[in-house]
Each structure stands twice: as structure tokens, then as C-alpha cells.
Amino acid sequence: YxxxxxxxxxxxxxxxxxxxxxxxxxxxxxxxxxxxxxxxxxxxxxxxxxxxxxxxxxxxxxxxxxxxxxxxxxxxxxxxxxxxxxxxxxxxxxxxxxxxxxxxxxxxxxxxxxxxxxxxxxxxxxxxxxxxxxxxxxxxxxxxxxxxxxxxxxxxxxxxxxDKEDFLRNLTELLIQGKMLPIFASALIQNEKLVEFILNIAKISDFLSDLMAKDPQLLDYAFGVEDIPQTKKDFEKELQTIKNKDFLEKLNKLKNIVQVLSALKYLTQLQSKYAKDRLKELNNTLSNLADFILEKLYRQEHSEGLAIYGLGKLGSREMNIGSDLDIVFVFENQDMKLKHGNVPINIVSSLTKYTKEGILYPIDLRLRPYGRSGELAPTLNFYKNYFKNEARSWERLAWTKARFITGDENVKKQMNDIIEDFLFSKPVDKEFLYDVYEMRMKLEGLAVETSEEIDIKLGYGGIVDIEFLIQITLLKNKIKSKTTYEIVEIYFPHLLQHYLFLREVETRLRMIKGIGISKISKKSPHLYRVAHSFNMESNELWNKILDTRRKVRESFIKSVKAV
Structure with missing residues (x-):
């Protein structure tokens, strides 16, 4: 009427x-x-x-x-x-x-x-x-x-x-399944910035749209929480508010909340000039969250004589959307291994178990001694002998990122000494550098790039070029505590903007589907969506990626030769 x-x-x-x-x-x-x-x-x-x-x-x-x-x-x-x-x-x-x-x-x-x-x-x-x-x-x-x-x-x-199909699907899911019709209507009347923000979520991230649509409660967190949980203390406080009897589902719910809030904050800062700040905040929050979850699972087992170390992105505190966990276990001795040998198995099972809220993390155990065929949780003596007699050059690089996550403090002290001896007792000589260069070329070959599809991580001039330079620098200068960003700023300042740009592309690419992808195709709608987030045309972004990779590779070759 x-x-x-x-x-x-x-x-x-x-x-x-x-x-x-x-x-x-x-x-x-x-x-x-x-x-x-x-x-x-x-x-x-x-x-x-x-x-x-x-x-x-x-x-x-x-x-x-x-x-x-x-x-x-x-x-x-x-x-x-x-x-x-x-x-x-x-x-x-x-x-x-x-x-x-x-x-x-x-x-x-x-x-x-x-x-x-x-x-x-x-x-x-x-x-x-x-x-x-x-x-x-x-x-x-x-x-x-x-x-x-x-x-x-x-x-x-x-x-x-x-990519209009994915955009319309995401918008529909947010408004209908996510119960956002009233929120969006109110924004249409009085908050244009919120309208653009919600539309950007639908444009950029299927992952966030899907999570928020499946669990409308996440909207309450997204638009009702002023301070994003970022520390273990914050996570503990948030965990206590989650009403769920199943412990793993509570942890999964916490992970979804923190991922959504962190990703949304990152998206709100896309137009900011401070790429390093927004990346570091996202990486630190997600790394702290992984540490917290691993510590919770470890404490639940009431174990002793066992330590958990992180390698890869977890070890270097660069966890991203869709990152898996590179973890290794170490027992103090054989007696502890016999007594608590089921603990690492239980932790891996908990991390990868499917619940109503999803799984906690995919696990990558390939960096343990002998890779997939090796023991899940060797002893300190095993690591000591392996590092001394069998470890290859690329493993020295990988273990520069090793970081104690949780577990027995006595095991931590002994393992840290073993790792330090492994990393710094041998020189960074010509033979070592040749091995490293050969490994880098093998990784590039595994990327199987074409003129129409590239891998911004493993491919020619990708992120791994810079990471290898950083790891060589850590070994050469016997540095253990600096972050990746700090090493680039101190030793390779001319690469900082290239590194940040490639990491930004990687982050926004992962945010589309919420999985750890690094390949991007010239004809893929993913390229258009990432380009849109940079306010670029697809060809413009593609050419910038190619130009950045060329400069990174030139610097990689020059720096390895200089060392």
C-alpha cells in the first residue's frame, strides 16, 4: 500500500x-x-x-x-x-x-x-x-x-x-546463504565504502565468499569485531567463546574466524602503499595461529621428550592463505620414542581430519630425513648422524628456516645445537653453490612453464630465486634469527619491491580459491581477477610479472656468481 x-x-x-x-x-x-x-x-x-x-x-x-x-x-x-x-x-x-x-x-x-x-x-x-x-x-x-x-x-x-559467473555466484551466496540481504541493503543506503568492500569480496575471493556463506556467524565477526585476534592470548580468549563440544571442530572454527578476519583486513588495505606492512601482518597472524593450534594439539597428548619444528613458510613465519604445514618431529631418545611414539601420529591425524568446519591443515612431511620414506619422528642422535653424514646441500638451505614450535624445552636446546652445527660448521664453497644452483634449475623444470602459463613461485625468476639467495646469505653469514623481509632489506634492497610484488600476486591468487596455488595462466580468469585487485588490465599485470621475473633471475645469477 x-x-x-x-x-x-x-x-x-x-x-x-x-x-x-x-x-x-x-x-x-x-x-x-x-x-x-x-x-x-x-x-x-x-x-x-x-x-x-x-x-x-x-x-x-x-x-x-x-x-x-x-x-x-x-x-x-x-x-x-x-x-x-x-x-x-x-x-x-x-x-x-x-x-x-x-x-x-x-x-x-x-x-x-x-x-x-x-x-x-x-x-x-x-x-x-x-x-x-x-x-x-x-x-x-x-x-x-x-x-x-x-x-x-x-x-x-x-x-x-x-569472471562474471564466479562474481554473481559469490554475491548470491553472500546475500542469500550468508543472510547478508539486510546488511547490504543498509550499506546501499548509507555506506558506499561497505558496498564496494562486499562487492570486492565477491570479485576477488571465492574462498571468503564460500566460508562466509556457509557460516553466517562469521559475518558477526567480520563486521562486529574491532580488534582481530593476532596473538596466542587472543586465540585462547576467542577459543573459549566458541560453543562446540568437539575440540577439533572448535580449533577449525577458530582457524576459519582468524583466516576470514585477517584476509578481510588485508583486502581493506589493498589501496595502501605499504605492501610490506599488510603482508607481514597477514603472515604473522596466520603463523601465530598455526603455532597456537600445534601447541594445543601437543598439550592435549600429555607427551614428554618430544619437540615439533616448523620448516618452510611455517618456520619462516610467512604462513599464507592455503599454506600447508612443513613440520618435523624429534624425540629426545629411543626410550621416549617407544613411550610416546603414537603422539606424532595422533597430531598429524588431528591436523588432517575432516570435520564439519573443514580440516585444520594439509601436512607436508617431505623435508624430514629421507622424505616420505623416512621416519615420522626420529631421535636427536638420528638427526645428528644424518646431518653429519647424509644430508644434501639443498637440505641445509631448507633447515635455515627451522623454528621450534612447541614441545620439550630440553629437546629444543639440544636440537637447536644440532641444527646450528649442521648449518654453519661447513663452508659455503663452490661445490655447495653448484649443488644449490643445480637444485634451483631442477625445481624450475618441475614447474613445467609455457609461454601461456607460469609459476610465480617455482618458475624462472620466481619467489624461490629470492628465497635461495636469502638462505645462502644466512648460511654464509651464520645468521639464524632474521626474518626474510629483514634479510632482503639488508642484503638485497634492490630486490625488495620485486619480492613484495611477487608475494602480493601469490597472496591474491591464493585468496581466490583458498588453496596453495602459484601457477597462473595468461588465459585464466584468475589472472583477470588478480589484475583487477591491482587496478590493472590483465596484459599489464602479465607483462609486469614477466619483467619482474627477468630482473629477479638476473640478480640471482649475478649474486650466486659473486658469492
Whole structure:
């Protein structure tokens, strides 16, 4: 009823048309009410033979007067509708016209085909899912109007955004499954920045959209928490608020909360010039979270004489979205191994077990002695002998990232001494550097790059080039405590911006699906989405990546020769 007068205020209906529709609406609702009372069911079926009875209850003389009034209103409404349809067809967009009239389906399907949807019917179903849903119908008139006014902007995005299917799917999931219809409507009315932020989530990250859609409670955290949990103390406090009897599900829930909040904060800072700050904050938070979870699992086992070390991204405190855990276990001696040998197995099982909230982490145990075929948890003596007699040059590089995570402090002290001796007792000589160079070329070969697909981590001039230089520098200068960023700034300042750029590309690429990918194709929609996050065209980003890789490789060759 109020909507009729809003249309009049906007000039869509004349005053006479508004009066006709409002009077007709009141008449129809009265008649509907009487029909439903008589039949005791929710129906709008009017039987002409009962016109006399309804007429008297409405205050009319007889059934003929009721039927004449009914027919008069029907004709008047039809005239107003036809007139409105003609006038508004010139003003409304294709999708607006469909949403407003619930007609012209063929026209909107042709429109979706023209702007590039592979399956126009699928796209139309998503529009229906938003604008014809029960939740949408329950919105206030102001909110409905805000959505209706938003449609032209939505159409512009769908025209321009190349990966339109994923964007529309993500937006639909956030609004409907994620119960964000009221939040987004409110933002449309009074918070343009929040609108752009939510649209960016849908554009950039299937991973975040999916998590937030599956668990609407994450929205409460996303838009209701001022301080993001970043430390073990924060995580412990947050864990206590999660109401779930299953311990692993609680940890998984905590991980989802922290990942979503950290990733959202990273996205809010995309336009900032301080790439290093936003990357370090994301890496530190996710690394602290992994440490906390490993410590919780270890404490639950009530073990002794065992320590857990992190290598790779965990060891260097550079955990990212989709990172796996490179972990190794070490027992103090054989007696402790016999007594608590099931503990490492239990921890690995807990980390990789599927729950309602997902799994905690994929595990990579290839950096342990002998790789996949080696023992899960060797003793201190085993490591000492292995490092002295069998470890290869590339393993010295890998263990520069070794970091104690949790466990027995006595084992930690002894293992740290063993690691330090392994890393620094031998010189960084020509033979060692040749082995390192050969290993780098092997990794590049494993990337299997083409002119159309590259690997920004393992491929030519990728992140691993810089990481190898950092690890060589750590060994040569017997440095153990500096972070990757610090080493680059001190020893390779000319590579800092290249390193940050490649890490930013990697982070945004991983944020699309939430998995540890580093390959990107020239024809993939992923390239477009990452480029969009940099405010670049796809070709512009592609060329910048190629140019950066060339400069990194030149520096890698030059630096290795200099050493």
C-alpha cells in the first residue's frame, strides 16, 4: 500500500492512478479477508454465486453491485498497468524491468547472452534467487527500493567483469546463504565504502565468499569485531567463546574466524602503499595461529621428550592463505620414542581430519630425513648422524628456516645445537653453490612453464630465486634469527619491491580459491581477477610479472656468481 504512494512521489504514478490503485487494493484485501474467513483456508478463489453474501458484508446492496465494482477495478488496474509498462520500459534497465514486472524473461536471457554469460538461464536463476526470494520479500520497502536502484550498477559490473559467473555466484551466496540481504541493503543506503568492500569480496575471493556463506556467524565477526585476534592470548580468549563440544571442530572454527578476519583486513588495505606492512601482518597472524593450534594439539597428548619444528613458510613465519604445514618431529631418545611414539601420529591425524568446519591443515612431511620414506619422528642422535653424514646441500638451505614450535624445552636446546652445527660448521664453497644452483634449475623444470602459463613461485625468476639467495646469505653469514623481509632489506634492497610484488600476486591468487596455488595462466580468469585487485588490465599485470621475473633471475645469477 505504501509502495503505491512512493511510486506517486517519484512521479511514476499520477495522483489519479495512485488513488485508483489504493482504493482497489483496499477493496481486494477486504474481499480476500472475507473469502478466507468463510473457507478457513488461505485462498483467493472468488465464486460468483456467493457475490450476494460478500456484498452485504462489505456494505453493498447486492451481488450485482459487487461484481460491477470488481470489474471496474480490474479494468482500471489493467489500464494503469499497461500505461505504466509503456512509460517505464524507457526508463528501466533490462533486469530492472524483469524484476519489476516478473515478465520479459526471453529479453533478459538474450541480454545475459549478449554480455557474455555462458549459461544465461543460470544467471537468471541467480537474479531470481536474490530479488524473488522469501528473504527479499520480507525486507522493508526502503531496502527493496535500495536493491532496485542498485540493479543498474550490478548490470555494469556484469558487463565489465570478465569472471562474471564466479562474481554473481559469490554475491548470491553472500546475500542469500550468508543472510547478508539486510546488511547490504543498509550499506546501499548509507555506506558506499561497505558496498564496494562486499562487492570486492565477491570479485576477488571465492574462498571468503564460500566460508562466509556457509557460516553466517562469521559475518558477526567480520563486521562486529574491532580488534582481530593476532596473538596466542587472543586465540585462547576467542577459543573459549566458541560453543562446540568437539575440540577439533572448535580449533577449525577458530582457524576459519582468524583466516576470514585477517584476509578481510588485508583486502581493506589493498589501496595502501605499504605492501610490506599488510603482508607481514597477514603472515604473522596466520603463523601465530598455526603455532597456537600445534601447541594445543601437543598439550592435549600429555607427551614428554618430544619437540615439533616448523620448516618452510611455517618456520619462516610467512604462513599464507592455503599454506600447508612443513613440520618435523624429534624425540629426545629411543626410550621416549617407544613411550610416546603414537603422539606424532595422533597430531598429524588431528591436523588432517575432516570435520564439519573443514580440516585444520594439509601436512607436508617431505623435508624430514629421507622424505616420505623416512621416519615420522626420529631421535636427536638420528638427526645428528644424518646431518653429519647424509644430508644434501639443498637440505641445509631448507633447515635455515627451522623454528621450534612447541614441545620439550630440553629437546629444543639440544636440537637447536644440532641444527646450528649442521648449518654453519661447513663452508659455503663452490661445490655447495653448484649443488644449490643445480637444485634451483631442477625445481624450475618441475614447474613445467609455457609461454601461456607460469609459476610465480617455482618458475624462472620466481619467489624461490629470492628465497635461495636469502638462505645462502644466512648460511654464509651464520645468521639464524632474521626474518626474510629483514634479510632482503639488508642484503638485497634492490630486490625488495620485486619480492613484495611477487608475494602480493601469490597472496591474491591464493585468496581466490583458498588453496596453495602459484601457477597462473595468461588465459585464466584468475589472472583477470588478480589484475583487477591491482587496478590493472590483465596484459599489464602479465607483462609486469614477466619483467619482474627477468630482473629477479638476473640478480640471482649475478649474486650466486659473486658469492
Amino acid at each position: 505504501k509502495g503505491i504512494f512512493k511510486l506517486k512521489d517519484k512521479g511514476i504514478l499520477s495522483e489519479n492512478e495512485a488513488d485508483i490503485l489504493s482504493n482497489a487494493y483496499i477493496f481486494y484485501r477486504k474481499l480476500e479477508h472475507l473469502i478466507q474467513i468463510k473457507n478457513c483456508v488461505q485462498t483467493q478463489l472468488f465464486k460468483y454465486k456467493e457475490a450476494d453474501k460478500y456484498a452485504l458484508k462489505i456494505g453493498l446492496k447486492n451481488g450485482n453491485q459487487l461484481l460491477n465494482l470488481l470489474n471496474s477495478y480490474r479494468k482500471s488496474i489493467e489500464q494503469v498497468f499497461n500505461s505504466l509498462e509503456i512509460r517505464e520500459a524507457k526508463k528501466l534497465t533490462v533486469v530492472q524491468k524483469y524484476v519489476f514486472t516478473k515478465h520479459y524473461e526471453d529479453e533478459v536471457l538474450n541480454y545475459f547472452k549478449e554480455i557474455g554469460f555462458k549459461n544465461p538461464k543460470w544467471a537468471l536463476e541467480r537474479i531470481k534467487e536474490i530479488f524473488l526470494s522469501k528473504d527479499f520479500i520480507l525486507l522493508s520497502e526502503d531496502f527493496k527500493q535500495a536493491y532496485f536502484d542498485f540493479i543498474p550498477k550490478l548490470e555494469e559490473i556484469l558487463k565489465k567483469f570478465q
